Amino acid sequence: MMLNRVDECRQRADECRRNAAQLVADDVLRGAYLDLARLWRKMADQAQQKSNTDTAPSSRARLPRIRLPSLILAGGGLLG
Secondary structure, eight states: OOOOHHHHHHHHHHHHHHHHHHOTTOHHHHHHHHHHHHHHHHHHHHHHHHHHHOOSTTOOOOOOOOOOOHHHHTSSSSOO
């Protein structure tokens, strides 16, 4: 099943929140995951608003590019 952009963003926000909940010993990394969750939720809201205003049924909301904190990218392969 292919997810639409809104659902994909919400799913990624949920994943970030789950990862944050599992990292009880690392406050910095947990905070980074929670920040990412907020960004994904914001993108989901923006994509939802855009899809509500689009008239063409095949149009898809473009997601802004985000930069992951270097801590997560270098954090022991958590995303890799």
